[in-house]
Amino acid sequence: MKHIEYKSTRIVLLLSAIILTAVSSCRNSKDEPTSNKEITEINDLLRKGDSEKAVRLTDALKRDALSRGDSALWCEAMVQQGVNAYYLGNPPLVLASADSAISWLSRQKPTKNRARLLAKAYQNHGAYYDQYYFNPDSSAIYFRKAVDNTELSEIRENLPQAYGNYANAMRMAAALDSAAFYYHRAITTADSLGLETIHYIPLYNGIASVLTDMRDFDNSAIWWKKSMEILESMNQYDKFNTLTGYGNDLYYREDYEGANRVFSRLRKMLDSVPGAQWEIMFTDVNLADSHIRLGNTAKALEMLDSAAIYFTEEQPNPMVTSYIHTLQIRAALAKGEYEKGLSLAKAHPEADTLRLEQHLARLKALEALYNNIGNNRLAYDTRCRHDQLNDSLRSYKLSQQISALNARYQRDRRILDLEADSTRQQAHIYKLMAAIAIAIAVIIGLTLLYVVRRANMHRREQRMMNKIISLRQENLRNRVTPHFIYNALNHELHNEKNGNPSHLDSLVHLIRRQQIIASELLIPFSEELKFTEDYIQVIGDNGRDPFDYHYEIEAGINPEFPFPSMTLQILVENAFKHGFTTLTPGTEKKLYITVRKADENRISVSVFNNCGSVPSNSEKGGTGLHVLVETLRLLNEHNKEQTIFNIDMDAECYGLKGYNATITLPNNLKQ
Numbered sequence: 139m140k141h142i143e144y145k146s147t148r149i150v151l152l153l154s155a156i157i158l159t160a161v162s163s164c165r166n167s168k169d170e171p172t173s174n175k176e177i178t179e180i181n182d183l184l185r186k187g188d189s190e191k192a193v194r195l196t197d198a199l200k201r202d203a204l205s206r207g208d209s210a211l212w213c214e215a216m217v218q219q220g221v222n223a224y225y226l227g228n229p230p231l232v233l234a235s236a237d238s239a240i241s242w243l244s245r246q247k248p249t250k251n252r253a254r255l256l257a258k259a260y261q262n263h264g265a266y267y268d269q270y271y272f273n274p275d276s277s278a279i280y281f282r283k284a285v286d287n288t289e290l291s292e293i294r295e296n297l298p299q300a301y302g303n304y305a306n307a308m309r310m311a312a313a314l315d316s317a318a319f320y321y322h323r324a325i326t327t328a329d330s331l332g333l334e335t336i337h338y339i340p341l342y343n344g345i346a347s348v349l350t351d352m353r354d355f356d357n358s359a360i361w362w363k364k365s366m367e368i369l370e371s372m373n374q375y376d377k378f379n380t381l382t383g384y385g386n387d388l389y390y391r392e393d394y395e396g397a398n399r400v401f402s403r404l405r406k407m408l409d410s411v412p413g414a415q416w417e418i419m420f421t422d423v424n425l426a427d428s429h430i431r432l433g434n435t436a437k438a439l440e441m442l443d444s445a446a447i448y449f450t451e452e453q454p455n456p457m458v459t460s461y462i463h464t465l466q467i468r469a470a471l472a473k474g475e476y477e478k479g480l481s482l483a484k485a486h487p488e489a490d491t492l493r494l495e496q497h498l499a500r501l502k503a504l505e506a507l508y509n510n511i512g513n514n515r516l517a518y519d520t521r522c523r524h525d526q527l528n529d530s531l532r533s534y535k536l537s538q539q540i541s542a543l544n545a546r547y548q549r550d551r552r553i554l555d556l557e558a559d560s561t562r563q564q565a566h567i568y569k570l571m572a573a574i575a576i577a578i579a580v581i582i583g584l585t586l587l588y589v590v591r592r593a594n595m596h597r598r599e600q601r602m603m604n605k606i607i608s609l610r611q612e613n614l615r616n617r618v619t620p621h622f623i624y625n626a627l628n629h630e631l632h633n634e635k636n637g638n639p640s641h642l643d644s645l646v647h648l649i650r651r652q653q654i655i656a657s658e659l660l661i662p663f664s665e666e667l668k669f670t671e672d673y674i675q676v677i678g679d680n681g682r683d684p685f686d687y688h689y690e691i692e693a694g695i696n697p698e699f700p701f702p703s704m705t706l707q708i709l710v711e712n713a714f715k716h717g718f719t720t721l722t723p724g725t726e727k728k729l730y731i732t733v734r735k736a737d738e739n740r741i742s743v744s745v746f747n748n749c750g751s752v753p754s755n756s757e758k759g760g761t762g763l764h765v766l767v768e769t770l771r772l773l774n775e776h777n778k779e780q781t782i783f784n785i786d787m788d789a790e791c792y793g794l795k796g797y798n799a800t801i802t803l804p805n806n807l808k809q
Contacts, residue, residue, distance in 0.1 A: 229269075282307075339376045346383060389428065449462065464503050476507060501521075666704070674687055702781075727748070781804070
C-alpha cells in the first residue's frame with residue numbers, strides 16, 4: 139500500500155520515543171524528582187511488555203504523591219500514565235493525562251525539569267493526534283512544542299527522538315522540506331552523541347521515506363541501504379516498517395517485481411509473528427498493488443476483498459479502505475470493467491483525511507478510467523489536478539533544497555568520522571602508552587621478584603650447604619675420635635710387634651685429608667679414590683681375615699671427572715660396618731670399586747662387597763648415608779642431568795653374591 143503509513147509501526151516508533159525520553163530524562167535531569175527509580179522501572183517494564191505491572195506501579199506512584207501532597211510527583215505520574223495509556227491503546231486517557239499535566243506545569247516556574255515534563259506531555263499529545271485521529275497539523279503543533287521543551291531541558295540524549303517525531307509529523311502534513319531538515323538534524327545529533335543503532339532505525343526510515351516521496355531515488359537509495367544494513371538488529375515491528383518503506387521505494391521506481399519480492403518476504407516473515415493480523419492484511423494490500431502492476435489481477439482482487447472486510451469491519455481505518463477502493467478501481471480498469479470502476483468511484487469517494495500521495499493515486503486511477511470511457515473533459519480536469527498537486531509535492535526548488543541538505547549531511551558526517559577517527563587514534567595512543575607503562579612496571583616488578591627469589595634461593599642453598607658441611611664434620615668427628623685413633627695406633631703397634639707392615643703414614647694422611655675435603659662439595663674422582671684407599675689401608679688389614687680389594691676404571695674415562703667428596707668413602711665405610719660384619723670369621727672379605735660408562739654422557743661408580751646376610755637396618759642408613767643423599771639432592775638442584783643413587787642388596791659380581799651401591803652421575807657435574 140504505497141501511500142498509507144503503517145499504523146502499528148508508528149505506534150511502536152512513537153512509544154519507543156516516549157519511553158526513551160522518559161528513561162533518559164530521568165537519568166540526566168539535574169533537578170530530577172524523587173520518582174527517578176520508579177519511573178525508570180515502569181518504563182523498563184513497558185519495554186519488556188509487562189504493561190499490567192507498569193500500570194500498577196504508576197497508580198501506586200499517584201497514590202503516594204496524593205498522600206504526601208507532592209504535586210511535582212503527581213505530575214510525573216500523570217505523564218507516565220499517558221505513556222501507559224498510549225501503549226495500551228486508550229486514547230481518552232492519553233489525552234486526559236497529557237492535558238492534566240500540561241495544565242499544572244503551565245502554572246509553575248520555568249525550570250529544566252519542568253521543560254522535561256512538558257516535553258513528555260506534548261509527546262503524548264502529539265502521538266494522540268498522529269495515531270488516533272490522523273491529524274498531521276495538530277500532531278505537528280504538539281511535537282514542535284515537545285522539541286522546544288526538550289531543547290530547554292538541555293537533555294541532548296532526547297533530542298534525536300524529538301526531532302524525529304516532529305519530522306514525521308511534517309512528512310504526514312506533506313511539508314517535505316521541514317521533514318527532511320529535522321530528520322537530518324536528528325541524525326546529526328545522534329551521530330554527535332554516539333547513540334546506539336536502535337536510535338537510528340526510525341530516523342533512517344524517515345529520511346529515506348521523505349526522499350522516496352520526493353522521487354529523489356539517488357539519495358533515497360543511500361538511506362534505504364543504511365536501513366537494510368541494520369535490518370537484523372531490528373525487532374519485528376522495525377523490520378516491518380523498513381521492508382514496507384523499501385518496497386514502496388522500489389514500487390515508485392517502477393521496479394514492480396523487486397517490490398513484489400520485498401513484500402512477499404515481509405509476508406512470509408509475518409506468518410511466524412503471533413497477533414500480526416493487522417500487519418498481514420496491510421501487507422496483502424501492498425502485494426495486491428504489485429500484483430495488479432504485474433498483471434495478476436485475479437490474485438490481487440482476492441487479497442483486496444479480504445482486506446476490505448478486515449479494515450471496514452474488524453479494524454476500521456478510512457485511509458486504508460479508501461486506498462483499497464482505489465486499487466479495486468485500477469483492477470476493474472485492468473479487466474476492462476469500466477462501469478464497475480465508475481460505480482466504485484461514486485460509491486467510495488475519497489476521505490477528507492487522506493494523505494496527498496493517496497489523492498494522487500486516486501486521481502491517476504480516475505484519469506485512466508475517464509480516458510477509457512471517452513470522457514476527455516473529466517480526464518483533462520483530473521490530469522490538471524494531479525499535476526498541480528504533484529508539482530506542489532515535488533517542486534524542483536524543494537528537491538534542490540533537500541539534495542543540498544543531504545549533501546551537507548554527508549559532508550558533516552565525513553568530518554565527524556574524521557574527528558572520531560582522530561579521537562580513536564589518540565585514545566589508542568593513550569592505551570598503548572598505558573600498556574607500555576604497565577609492561578615496564580610488570581618487567582621491573584618481575585625483575586625485583588626474580589632478584590628477591592634468587593637471593594632467597596642463594597640463602598637457602600647456603601643454609602643447605604652449611605647443614606651438609608655440619609653433618610659431614612659431625613660424621614668426621616664421630617669417626618675420627620680419640621678412641622678411633624687409639625685403636626688405630628694399637629693396631630699399628632700390634633702389626634709392628636708381629637712383624638706386619640705398618641700403616642701409620644696412611645692414618646696420618648687420612649686424618650689430614652679429612653680436614654681438607656670435608657668443606658668441598660666436588661673434588662676430582664682421583665682424589666676421592668686416594669682418600670678412600672687411605673681409609674681402606676687403615677681399617678682393612680686386621681691381620682685375622684683375608685681381605686681382597688681392587689678397583690677398575692674403564693678405558694677412556696679420565697679419572698679427574700668431578701665427584702661428590704667423601705661419598706665413595708661413605709659407601710666403603712658402610713661395607714665394613716654393615717656388610718663384612720655379617721661374614722663368618724675367617725671368610726675372605728671382597729671389596730671391588732668399579733668405574734664404567736653408563737652411556738655417552740654419564741658415568742657409574744659402583745662399590746660391591748660380599749656379605750653373609752642383608753643387615754636389618756640397611757634401609758635406614760646412618761649419618762653417612764644421610765650426608766650422601768643430601769649431597770646428591772643439592773647437586774641435582776643445580777644440574778639438568780640428575781645424579782642417581784641406587785642400592786642392590788642382592789647383587790652378583792664376579793660370581794659372588796653381595797651388596798652393591800651405585801652412583802650414576804653426569805661426566806660434567808657442576809657445583
